[in-house]
Amino acid sequence: MTRPRxxxxxxxRLSVAADAENLSLDGMITDMRTLCEREGLEEVALHVDDGRTGGRRDRDEFQAWLQDARQAKCDVLVNPVTDRLTREGLNVAATILDVVEGKDPETGRLVHPPVRLVDCNGLDSLHGDAFRFRFVIQAEVGRAERERIRQRARDRERRLKRAGRWGGGTPPFGYRAVPNPEGAGWVLEIEPDEAQAIRTAAEALLKPEPDPFTRVVRRLNHQGVRARRAKQWTRVTLRRVxxxxxxxxxxxxxxxPLRDADGQIMTPFPAVLSVAQVTALRAHLSGNGQPSLGGRPSRVLSGLLSCxxxxxxxxxxxxxRRTRKGEKKTDAPPAVSYRCPTRGWGGVCEAAVTVSADVVDAYVTDLYLATVxxxxYFVERTVVSGLEELAAVEADIKETxxxxxxxxxxxxxxxxxxxxARQKELSAMDTDRRTELVPTGLTMAEHWERAMVDDRRELLADAFExxxxxxxxxxxxxFDPRRLTRVWAEEPDAGEDEEERLAAGRTG
Known part of the structure; x- marks a missing residue:
């Protein structure tokens, strides 16, 4: 009678880095299967962790492999090279030995049948004490090798930083990695579109009457500006940038911050914002005195029309919307209107008004665009200066x-x-701020087309008293134009009548 196999x-496991250490996956699997054939073993499971570091023990397939032994689904654990099982040394080696010996890691009692551990380099748990000594030594060799690799990576990164080169990875928002024009390696340069988006956001928060922070965040998402490591911008991601x-x-x-031999903070890459701007933004967006979130209007004329x-x-x-019989239309969007709320609040209004939102929104928009x-289109740009020393003191405080x-x-x-004490003195000093209007190269109509509801409403609020x-x-x-009384905050340019402009805008 033949004994069961x-x-x-x-x-x-394949390493994260694709280098000489990364042996061929097919080759390692072939070596294990050759060992199984030589030893008369029957393969019942194959677990592969592709691109997973040995410095983590929570690898899915590694844990599933050990679980095969705990649940008595196998009699032998096979791997190509034992020192690649873990890069944590004795910590995880003890866990593996408990599994091989069938012991509970808490009590040391037998809780499942022992299994055999074998690799393609001759390590075999059947060899008794010799196996344990060799297994532990190889585990520590793997840990030490990982530490050497990490130290070399840290040393390399430090040298690259001091040489003004980019060490790899995802560049910060506002930058892109490009080949070093002065030699080997890579450097960071400003990514124009991302940098402009950040500068525009900073200017919106630093102007005399800053935009609500939440509106600035929504504006980035509305304009399709992609965050670096998130699906969309949030208050947290924008504040960090x-x-x-x-x-x-x-x-x-x-x-x-990296400093030179004289203790000065180094700036190996071009700056998107100035030190004064970032210092002012840190104060503006700090937990104390943070600007309000700001409401989000649902319509372009929300809060602008009066009875x-x-x-x-x-x-x-x-x-x-309802049918003639009074039944709700489930396939039609609701009718939206602006209406006087006084009677609903219990007040008295002799002739409360209601107007369709779509028609009055369209009329006022056409009137505005036909006129201006x-x-x-200009934007406000606030230039901040005089905060450089405060920024340096705050950096020193952080390090201290x-x-x-x-x-x-x-x-x-x-x-x-x-x-x-010096920080307190500097914070009490007046900040030098200068606001100027800067042309954008866009017309008001072009800006309106790109703007979100919040910004369009603000334009109308500024235009009409x-x-x-x-x-x-x-x-x-x-919409009957006679229903609307309008007063411009500033009279439009004389010359062409606004009704003629409106008519031209509608026909054009």
């Missing part, structure tokens, strides 16, 4: 706080106190 579960050191062209070493009778601000109202659409974790002595505390709605009369569908 021992069941073997196979495991192989605007207030981080990378946007200043700086690099960090051990969590601190002729009680002068209340009209509110957006949604009403389900041809004009050039880090030093306190390892050098909590009197000198370090004294240095921190001096820096904090009064938009008052009067009662309508039954008649042809559409």
């Amino acid at each position: 021992k069941r073997a579960s196979l495991y192989v 605007l207030t981080g050191d990378a946007i200043l062209g700086r690099v960090s070493e051990n969590g601190r 002729h009778s009680c002068h209340a601000v009209l509110q957006v109202h949604h009403r389900a 659409g041809h004009m050039p 706080l880090s030093d306190l974790a390892t050098e909590a002595d009197a000198d370090t505390f004294a240095r921190l106190q001096r820096l904090q 009064l938009l008052m709605i009067h009662p309508g009369k039954r008649g042809p569908k559409g």
Whole structure:
């Protein structure tokens, strides 16, 4: 009678880096299967961790391989090279030995049948003490090799940073990696579109009447600007970009800005924002005194129309469309209107008004664009200066706080106190800010086409001092211009009548 063949579960791991250490996957699998044939083993499972580091024990297939032994699904664990099982040394080696010997790692009691561990280099758990010594040594060799690789990588990164070169990986937002024009390796240069998006966001937050931070975030998403490591922009991701050191062209070493031999912070790459801008943004976006989120208007005229009778601000109202029999139309969008809210609040309005949102939005938009659409569009740009010393002091404070974790002595505390006192003095000084209007090369109509609802509404709020709605009369569908009383905040340019402009805009 033939004895049943021992069941073997196979495991192989390929390193993250594609270098000489990364042996052929097919070759390693072939070696394991050749070993199984030589030993008379039956393959019951093959587990492959492709591109997973040995420095992590939570590899899915590695854990599944060990679980095969714990659940008695196999009698033999097979791998190509045992020192590639883990790069954590004795820590994980002990776990593997518990599995091989069938022991509970907490109590040391037998909880499942022992299994055999064998690799293609002659390591075999059947060899008793010789196996244990060799297995432990190989595990520690793997750990030491990983540490050497990591140290070499850190040393290389440090040398590249000090040489003003990019060490690899995903560049910070606002930059792109390009071949070094002055020699080997790569450097970072400014990515024009991303840098412009960041500068525009910074200017919107630093102008005398800053935009709400949430609106700035939404604007980036509306314009299709892609964040570097996220599907879309959030308050957190934008704050990190605007207030981080990378946007200043700086690099960090051990969590601190890289400094030269004289202790000055190095900037190996061109800066997208100035030190003064980033310092002002850090203060503006700090937890204390952070600007309000800002509401999001649902319509372009939200909050801008008023009732002729009680002068209340009209509110957006949604009403389900109905058939002639009074039944709801499930396949039709709701009817949207602006209506006087006074009676709903229990107040008195002698002639409350309601107007279709679509028609009045279209009329006011046409009127606005026919009047100012041809004009050039300018943006406010605030130039901030005088904050360079404050930025340097804040960087020193950050490093001193880090030093306190390892050098909590009197000198370090004294240095921190001096820096904090100087920070307080500098923060109390007036900041030199200068705001100027800068042409964008766009017309008002072109900007309107690209703008989101928030920004369009703000343009109309600045353009009109009064938009008052009067009662309508039954008649042809559409908006009767006589229902609207409008007062421009500033009179449009004289010359062409605005009604003629409006007519031209509609026909053109």
